[in-house]
Amino acid sequence: MAQVKIGIIGGSGLYKMEALTDVEEVQIKTPFGDPSDALIVGTLEGARVAFLARHGRNHHLIPSELPFRANIYAMKSLGVEYLISASAVGSLKEEAKPLDMVVPDQFIDRTKNRVSTFFGNGIVAHIGFGDPVCGALAGVLGDAIASLNLPDVTLHRQGTYVCMEGPAFSTKAESNLYRSWGGTVIGMTNLPEAKLAREAEIAYATLALVTDYDCWHPEHDSVTVEMIIGNLHKNASNAQSVIKETVKRLSQSPPASKAHKALKHAIFTPLDQAPAATKEQLSLILQKYL
Numbered sequence: 001m002a003q004v005k006i007g008i009i010g011g012s013g014l015y016k017m018e019a020l021t022d023v024e025e026v027q028i029k030t031p032f033g034d035p036s037d038a039l040i041v042g043t044l045e046g047a048r049v050a051f052l053a054r055h056g057r058n059h060h061l062i063p064s065e066l067p068f069r070a071n072i073y074a075m076k077s078l079g080v081e082y083l084i085s086a087s088a089v090g091s092l093k094e095e096a097k098p099l100d101m102v103v104p105d106q107f108i109d110r111t112k113n114r115v116s117t118f119f120g121n122g123i124v125a126h127i128g129f130g131d132p133v134c135g136a137l138a139g140v141l142g143d144a145i146a147s148l149n150l151p152d153v154t155l156h157r158q159g160t161y162v163c164m165e166g167p168a169f170s171t172k173a174e175s176n177l178y179r180s181w182g183g184t185v186i187g188m189t190n191l192p193e194a195k196l197a198r199e200a201e202i203a204y205a206t207l208a209l210v211t212d213y214d215c216w217h218p219e220h221d222s223v224t225v226e227m228i229i230g231n232l233h234k235n236a237s238n239a240q241s242v243i244k245e246t247v248k249r250l251s252q253s254p255p256a257s258k259a260h261k262a263l264k265h266a267i268f269t270p271l272d273q274a275p276a277a278t279k280e281q282l283s284l285i286l287q288k289y290l
């Protein structure tokens with residue numbers, strides 16, 4: 001199969017990219033198990049892209065069950081260099097209102113049960129994660145959103161995404177704590193993905209689509225799935241337009257990304273002395289360094 005440079009992971013409400021043509025469904029086996037679903041490879045704005053429904057096309061996986069390593073590995077195996085994540089989030093700030101779009105530049109990790117690294121089993125690497133999203137890709141995404149002038153949507157080009165374990169939503173005390181930490185939005189999925197994408201040297205950025213005010217807001221009811229679903233439909237249609245425009249811009253001028261060299265100074269273990277089985281398991285990710 002021809003290399004696919006752009007990947008899209010669709011979250012809650014975004015289970016399919018409507019505008020894809022010449023579609024192929026690809027079942028990918030990885031050393032880390034099966035991805036959430038088949039990857040859908042198709043053409044969008046003249047570029048081959050790979051789409052994956054994060055929770056499966058029928059939304060059957062809770063955040064703690066997501067096969068994050070298999071998902072990122074599967075994208076890497078197709079040749080993906082830029083990964084756009086679309087995600088539903090709750091807002092932790094008055095100014096980020098439902099239907100708004102946030103392009104986070106920071107994360108806070110509140111997950112407990114996630115495997116967020118490809119390393120271990122004899123190979124140690126510590127990637128830099130001070131800037132957890134690719135600024136170049138986030139810039140293209142932000143410019144694409146701005147260019148569309150979507151009605152009722154304010155773009156926030158920066159923000160901190162708090163990643164909680166779930167699946168229950170936060171308590172008010174937690175929500176207020178995250179606000180006091182400077183959190184902008186809250187979700188349950190993006191931090192492990194961002195870490196693994198960085199380890200796999202894939203540029204990653206998040207299109208965070210606000211569905212609710214979580215539970216802290218005195219004038220809005222606490223978040224419920226019913227409340228989220230109404231906004232998810234509007235957000236999903238906006239997300240389709242944003243992703244299309246982002247892919248167009250990315251394929252016309254793919255930006256340089258520091259993420260593409262993230263492992264250059266990160267691997268501690270001399271690879272010539274590392275266990276063969278682990279080298280084999282990570283060969284796709286380590287190939288430049290072996």
Ligand SMILES: CSC[C@H]1O[C@H](OP(=O)(O)O)[C@H](O)[C@@H]1O
Nearest residue numbers: 011012054063087088187188189
């Ligand atoms: C359906 S509300 C909670 C659910 O939605 C978000 O998922 P995703 O990031 O895949 O859009 C959030 O993280 C929770 O998993």
Ligand SMILES: Nc1ncnc2[nH]cnc12
Nearest residue numbers: 088089090186187214223
């Ligand atoms: N309030 C919220 N908390 C966590 N994840 C969410 N996804 C959408 N809304 C959310």
